[in-house]
Amino acid sequence: MPALPxxxxxxxxxxxxxxxxxMQRLDYQPSALIETLHAAQDAFGFLDKTTLGYIAxxxxxxxxxxxxxxxxxxxxxxxxxxxxxxxxxTGTACHLKGKDRVLSWMKERYHLVPGETTADxxxxxxxxxxxxxxxxxxxxxxxxxxxxxxTFEEATTIIKEWLGDxx
Amino acid sequence: MNREExxxxxxxxxxxxxxxxxxxxxxxxxxxxDNEAIIAGLRRVVAEQHLDKQVLVRKAGCMxxxxxxxxxxxxxxxxxxxxxxxxxxxxxVAALGKEPVPRLLLSEDLPFFTRQYKNVLxxxxxxxxxxxxxxxxxxxxxxLLGVLTTMRPADVIRTVQESGLRGRGGAGYPTGLKWATxxxxxxEKKFIICNGDEGDPGAFMDRSIxxxxxxxxxxxMIIAAYAVGANRGYIYVRAEYPLAVKRLQRAIHxxxxxxxxGHAICGTSFDLTLQLRLGAGAFVCGEETALIASVEGRRGSxxxxxxxxxxxxxxxxxxxxxNVETYANxxxxxxxxxxxxxxxxxxxxxxxxxxxxTGKIHNAGLVEVPMGMPLREIIFEIGGGIPDGHTFKGVQxxxxxxxxxxxxxxDAPVSYESLSALGSIMGxxxxxxxxxxxxxxxxxxxxMEFCMEESCGKCAPCRTGTVQIHxxxxxxxxxxxxxxxxxxxxxxxxLLKSASLCGLGQSAPNPVLSSLRYFRQEYLxxxxxxxxxxxxxx
Numbered sequence: 001m002p003a004l005p006x007x008x009x010x011x012x013x014x015x016x017x018x019x020x021x022x023m024q025r026l027d028y029q030p031s032a033l034i035e036t037l038h039a040a041q042d043a044f045g046f047l048d049k050t051t052l053g054y055i056a057x058x059x060x061x062x063x064x065x066x067x068x069x070x071x072x073x074x075x076x077x078x079x080x081x082x083x084x085x086x087x088x089x090t091g092t093a094c095h096l097k098g099k100d101r102v103l104s105w106m107k108e109r110y111h112l113v114p115g116e117t118t119a120d121x122x123x124x125x126x127x128x129x130x131x132x133x134x135x136x137x138x139x140x141x142x143x144x145x146x147x148x149x150x151t152f153e154e155a156t157t158i159i160k161e162w163l164g165d166x167x
Numbered sequence: 168m169n170r171e172e173x174x175x176x177x178x179x180x181x182x183x184x185x186x187x188x189x190x191x192x193x194x195x196x197x198x199x200x201d202n203e204a205i206i207a208g209l210r211r212v213v214a215e216q217h218l219d220k221q222v223l224v225r226k227a228g229c230m231x232x233x234x235x236x237x238x239x240x241x242x243x244x245x246x247x248x249x250x251x252x253x254x255x256x257x258x259x260v261a262a263l264g265k266e267p268v269p270r271l272l273l274s275e276d277l278p279f280f281t282r283q284y285k286n287v288l289x290x291x292x293x294x295x296x297x298x299x300x301x302x303x304x305x306x307x308x309x310x311l312l313g314v315l316t317t318m319r320p321a322d323v324i325r326t327v328q329e330s331g332l333r334g335r336g337g338a339g340y341p342t343g344l345k346w347a348t349x350x351x352x353x354x355e356k357k358f359i360i361c362n363g364d365e366g367d368p369g370a371f372m373d374r375s376i377x378x379x380x381x382x383x384x385x386x387x388m389i390i391a392a393y394a395v396g397a398n399r400g401y402i403y404v405r406a407e408y409p410l411a412v413k414r415l416q417r418a419i420h421x422x423x424x425x426x427x428x429g430h431a432i433c434g435t436s437f438d439l440t441l442q443l444r445l446g447a448g449a450f451v452c453g454e455e456t457a458l459i460a461s462v463e464g465r466r467g468s469x470x471x472x473x474x475x476x477x478x479x480x481x482x483x484x485x486x487x488x489x490n491v492e493t494y495a496n497x498x499x500x501x502x503x504x505x506x507x508x509x510x511x512x513x514x515x516x517x518x519x520x521x522x523x524x525t526g527k528i529h530n531a532g533l534v535e536v537p538m539g540m541p542l543r544e545i546i547f548e549i550g551g552g553i554p555d556g557h558t559f560k561g562v563q564x565x566x567x568x569x570x571x572x573x574x575x576x577x578d579a580p581v582s583y584e585s586l587s588a589l590g591s592i593m594g595x596x597x598x599x600x601x602x603x604x605x606x607x608x609x610x611x612x613x614x615m616e617f618c619m620e621e622s623c624g625k626c627a628p629c630r631t632g633t634v635q636i637h638x639x640x641x642x643x644x645x646x647x648x649x650x651x652x653x654x655x656x657x658x659x660x661x662l663l664k665s666a667s668l669c670g671l672g673q674s675a676p677n678p679v680l681s682s683l684r685y686f687r688q689e690y691l692x693x694x695x696x697x698x699x700x701x702x703x704x705x
Contacts, residue, residue: 029464030463030464031462031463031464032464033464033465034444034445034447034461034464035444035445035464037447038406038445038447068466069464069465069466072449072466072467072623073446073447073448073449073467074447074448074449075406075407075446075447075448076447076448090368090617091368091369092368092369092525092526092563092566092597092599092610092613092614093368093369093525093526093531093599095368095613096526096527096599096601096605096610097526097527128407129366129368129407129448129450130366130367130368130369130370130371130407131197131407131408132197132198132365132370132371132374132375132407132408132523133197133198133233133371134198134233134369134370134371134523134525134526134531135198135233135234135236135525135531135532136198136200136233137525137526137531144409145200146197146200147200148200148201
């Protein structure tokens with residue numbers, strides 16, 4: 001098969017190397033798409049139009065197909081996240097043991113609902129699928145680290161600290 | 168590596184470990200937060216007191232009792248400490264070889280420990296998951312070497328068939344039969360896949376197995392690949408399990424370096440390369456055809472079966488797909504024999520099963536019991552019953568695809584048959600205990616919301632049916648439901664079961680149906696009384 005032209009990375013940002021490395025390891029096959037998207041999201045925090053266009057071109061996939069895959073999977077996000085993230089687990093044990101308490105607190109105090117980021121870009125609130133630490137339910141992760149027991153008290157302390165909320 | 172080299176490595180590492188008078192094992196699983204600080208604290212104290220030569224502080228896998236974590240195990244003596252803080256390090260080190268710290272000590276006579284039968288979890292919490300030497304010193308990879316040097320693929324398949332092992336992912340299909348089908352399938356290229364897409368919310372058996380004994384899963388996979396004639400394989404793990412991913416990556420790399428994976432494994436003519444593939448948050452990818460689509464880099468949409476993956480799977484080639492726990496059972500079966508495995512459990516359900524106990528239960532955590540143990544024993548003896556003076560209402564097995572079993576059937580044994588006769592399923596092993604403070608309608612609506620969001624949208628019954636059932640359940644929750652709504656709810660459940668394309672849609676109505684069977688009064692109590700028709704129309 002004649003080689004199709006492959007575009008260079010959109011910018012000289014070195015993080016593109018992380019993305020390129022995955023595509024190269026998987027031989028630029030179309031099946032490398034999901035792994036590449038993971039690498040790009042890990043590198044840049046989210047997936048924007050430029051990133052998707054570049055990956056589509058490198059893997060010789062129609063952009064629509066790439067967009068279709070990105071929007072199929074919950075893990076991929078097209079929106080940039082804030083400096084910090086509070087992730088609330090939506091697993092069954094967490095549902096039974098009161099995950100809504102922290103969500104109501106966030107809504108009441110900061111008018112933040114899952115999927116949103118504060119105006120100062122300090123904090124994103126997200127809901128995640130069961131992380132499997134059910135004995136700690138309701139499970140909350142601050143910047144990907146699960147907080148131990150007494151989740152609500154610890155979470156609110158950390159959030160206040162992040163947001164410089166001294167009240 | 169040949170058998171002798173494996174034995175030498177095992178002996179050498181055992182001698183190294185035996186050189187220490189005390190071992191401090193710290194659970195370094197996701198469920199025990201702060202474990203890094205505890206390990207660092209213990210190592211610092213050990214170094215300060217110049218005990219480096221006598222005391223070895225090691226990270227270990229899950230010890231099961233997550234509710235009382237972080238857990239620390241002292242060997243020799245089998246001393247288990249619970250709720251350990253980094254600040255407890257000095258006291259723990261000072262007590263080595265003397266009376267254990269009473270404040271932290273857990274009795275080893277707890278039913279939680281004594282009633283379990285550890286097979287898959289035998290090494291969990293006993294070895295460092297990030298050390299292949301630890302696994303080898305504990306007898307790991309011995310089954311693989313035995314298989315490669317003394318057994319033909321057909322012998323391996325026969326052993327697995329005779330053991331009676333059934334798929335631990337939920338459906339319970341006989342593992343040996345599946346292997347035999349893939350082995351017989353025509354095709355030059357065959358693949359092997361490990362399904363680690365544990366999407367059932369409230370279940371964490373596979374996460375824990377992958378985090379605690381990743382090599383046991385690899386060993387099972389390598390044996391399976393040899394048996395069916397596959398030379399390439401994939402392990403599909405949820406992206407929500409970063410620690411499991413990290414440890415698996417390390418395990419694959421270490422196994423490759425020891426020539427237990429890769430080209431000409433252990434000097435034989437057998438090749439196998441294994442690669443990790445990360446899920447991206449789609450429950451439907453636990454379904455095998457959707458998982459295959461995802462490994463191929465596409466949207467995780469299922470397709471009709473047949474053809475089954477055993478005949479036409481990954482890239483159209485014969486593919487063996489088994490669950491994490493199924494693979495983890497293989498090495499013990501080879502090591503101890505099919506007869507041993509078949510002697511555990513019930514007539515139709517052999518061996519042990521790992522369960523994740525969660526919800527309103529004292530000893531939330533990970534347990535392994537022989538098949539056939541009554542649910543009551545699992546929940547009230549091993550699990551310690553319901554906390555805070557509340558009463559048991561039901562136990563949900565099989566998560567969003569299963570059902571809720573009430574008190575009156577708690578003496579039923581756990582087996583594929585008995586749970587399905589009760590209108591639930593074995594599922595992958597999640598057991599969520601519900602007490603009287605929860606409304607069944609709320610629980611069922613939660614599961615339906617999950618299925619509605621996770622429906623891939625390919626077939627209409629599941630795509631629109633889950634939305635309609637959810638809408639009806641909301642009417643019950645808001646006490647606005649009528650008799651027509653109840654009839655419609657039952658009809659829709661029946662429709663989804665019979666007309667959906669894949670397991671997600673077919674099993675989505677199960678929680679509703681089981682709650683209608685055992686907790687019907689809760690639905691009736693939330694209907695508009697029949698003698699006030701005016702309200703029903705408003």
